[in-house]
Amino acid sequence: MPQLVSSKNLLFSNQPLVVGVINTRQLLEEFAKTADPHKSCDLLELRLDTLNLAPEELRPLAARLPLPLLLTARHPEEGGDHHLSADQRREMLHSCLDLATLIDIELRSAIDMQDLIRDAQTRGVGVIGSFHDFPSPPADEVLQGSIDFALQFKFDAVKIATTLQSPADLARLIQLLPNATRRPLCLMGMGGLGPLSRLTLGRCGSLLNYGFLGAPNAPGQLSAPRLREWLNEI
Numbered sequence: 001m002p003q004l005v006s007s008k009n010l011l012f013s014n015q016p017l018v019v020g021v022i023n024t025r026q027l028l029e030e031f032a033k034t035a036d037p038h039k040s041c042d043l044l045e046l047r048l049d050t051l052n053l054a055p056e057e058l059r060p061l062a063a064r065l066p067l068p069l070l071l072t073a074r075h076p077e078e079g080g081d082h083h084l085s086a087d088q089r090r091e092m093l094h095s096c097l098d099l100a101t102l103i104d105i106e107l108r109s110a111i112d113m114q115d116l117i118r119d120a121q122t123r124g125v126g127v128i129g130s131f132h133d134f135p136s137p138p139a140d141e142v143l144q145g146s147i148d149f150a151l152q153f154k155f156d157a158v159k160i161a162t163t164l165q166s167p168a169d170l171a172r173l174i175q176l177l178p179n180a181t182r183r184p185l186c187l188m189g190m191g192g193l194g195p196l197s198r199l200t201l202g203r204c205g206s207l208l209n210y211g212f213l214g215a216p217n218a219p220g221q222l223s224a225p226r227l228r229e230w231l232n233e234i
């Protein structure tokens with residue numbers, strides 16, 4: 001069954017949600033014209049760093065997108081495009097904050113971006129604290145420490161994306177989920193075990209599960225429609 005999630009209750013969903021990534025102008029234009037996108041995903045992530053559009057170009061298209069929006073302007077050291085400075089990323093997020101349901105801020109930028117984080121939360125925009133560790137999952141203490149930091153900083157959800165080298169790495173992520181009672185957790189693997197991890201973690205309680213709409217923007221992503229379909233089936 002496709003899920004109809006209102007912006008307000010999104011972070012309280014008791015079902016795994018699928019995030020479709022929009023990272024090209026072509027996809028942005030296509031989805032701005034789509035009347036019924038509910039089959040493929042529950043919300044759309046706009047990768048502002050990859051799109052790198054001026055607000056005058058971006059806003060009219062973003063305003064026509066038919067699903068709740070998650071805005072991301074990724075830090076260059078966590079996979080962000082165009083080597084954007086903190087000021088540029090803050091400005092990108094700020095210029096579209098009124099259109100957002102959620103924004104994603106790396107935990108490493110929490111202090112730099114704290115005014116934006118509190119501004120967003122005051123306006124009812126949920127803020128995800130994220131951590132991307134590409135080559136392999138860090139030690140359990142680092143994973144748990146990131147979650148604890150995010151909770152102390154009052155992020156509304158925590159997201160961790162990391163390459164998985166073995167099934168044991170996937171098991172370590174699964175074990176984090178039962179501790180997530182205080183805030184939603186969004187966990188995903190990348191690499192060869194990425195697809196399996198996204199299904200398993202989604203079904204074990206990971207809230208936001210990313211899939212591609214055009215071409216993958218991370219190794220190990222499934223397409224959003226397939227992720228949606230398989231999560232519904234298992």
Ligand SMILES: O=C1C[C@@](O)(C(=O)O)C[C@@H](O)[C@@H]1O
Nearest residue numbers: 021072161188210217218221
């Ligand atoms: O952080 C994430 C997760 C992601 O990297 C993935 O692995 O699907 C895709 C990114 O667009 C998003 O910002």
